[in-house]
Amino acid sequence: MKFKTIIFDLDGTLVNTIADIARAVNHGLSVSGFPEYEENDFYPLVGWGWRNLCTRCLPEGNRDEETVQKLYDASFDYYSGHPSDFSRPYPGIPELIAALKQKKIQSAVLSNKLHSLTLKVIQTLFPAGSFDLVFGERKGIPRKPDPQAVWEILLELDSNPRQTIFAGDSELDMETSRAADCHSIGVSWGFRGREALEKAGADRVVNHPEEILALAASVRM
Numbered sequence: 365m366k367f368k369t370i371i372f373d374l375d376g377t378l379v380n381t382i383a384d385i386a387r388a389v390n391h392g393l394s395v396s397g398f399p400e401y402e403e404n405d406f407y408p409l410v411g412w413g414w415r416n417l418c419t420r421c422l423p424e425g426n427r428d429e430e431t432v433q434k435l436y437d438a439s440f441d442y443y444s445g446h447p448s449d450f451s452r453p454y455p456g457i458p459e460l461i462a463a464l465k466q467k468k469i470q471s472a473v474l475s476n477k478l479h480s481l482t483l484k485v486i487q488t489l490f491p492a493g494s495f496d497l498v499f500g501e502r503k504g505i506p507r508k509p510d511p512q513a514v515w516e517i518l519l520e521l522d523s524n525p526r527q528t529i530f531a532g533d534s535e536l537d538m539e540t541s542r543a544a545d546c547h548s549i550g551v552s553w554g555f556r557g558r559e560a561l562e563k564a565g566a567d568r569v570v571n572h573p574e575e576i577l578a579l580a581a582s583v584r585m
Contacts, residue, residue, distance in 0.1 A: 377554055
């Protein structure tokens with residue numbers, strides 16, 4: 365059975381968004397009276413949604429609901445206006461997406477970023493029609509690693525898990541892929557790195573987007 369569909373995570377997989385995320389959260393921390401972080405400090409903190417990120421960025425003694433909400437509002441408001449000022453696709457990603465379309469392999473995006481912002485980043489950084497389907501966090505739909513959104517994508521694209529690769533850069537993505545029974549590919553260029561992905565049980569870890577294209581053209585036994 366050949367692979368028919370690839371579902372991509374967004375942040376850390378298709379696009380390096382860390383600079384814009386860091387600026388937004390640091391803005392919120394600054395106006396809330398807390399110390400800012402170095403950009404590199406954000407890599408292990410992202411991936412579980414904006415509220416979780418805000419909670420983890422606050423000192424342990426200041427993680428009450430009111431303080432978290434204040435940081436969430438200030439940082440998210442900033443990010444909503446600046447989601448892709450410094451974000452760029454990783455090298456080789458635009459070529460990969462174009463090649464998948466040429467080979468008639470379906471591609472989709474599934475992010476834990478709010479749906480409207482996920483769309484905005486994709487529409488800003490990729491040509492129109494690059495992906496067959498784009499989903500971010502939507503009301504009433506559980507976030508990754510719950511597999512519900514994956515199955516929704518597969519239903520809309522008339523595909524199934526055994527024909528699908530789920531590609532991501534984090535432990536969360538590998539867990540999502542496993543829950544949905546897809547073939548998992550970890551990308552080493554993202555926010556976590558090879559060791560974390562291998563430990564999380566990735567079926568394969570790749571170092572360059574070209575390797576994803578080669579795997580997508582292979583046959584799954």
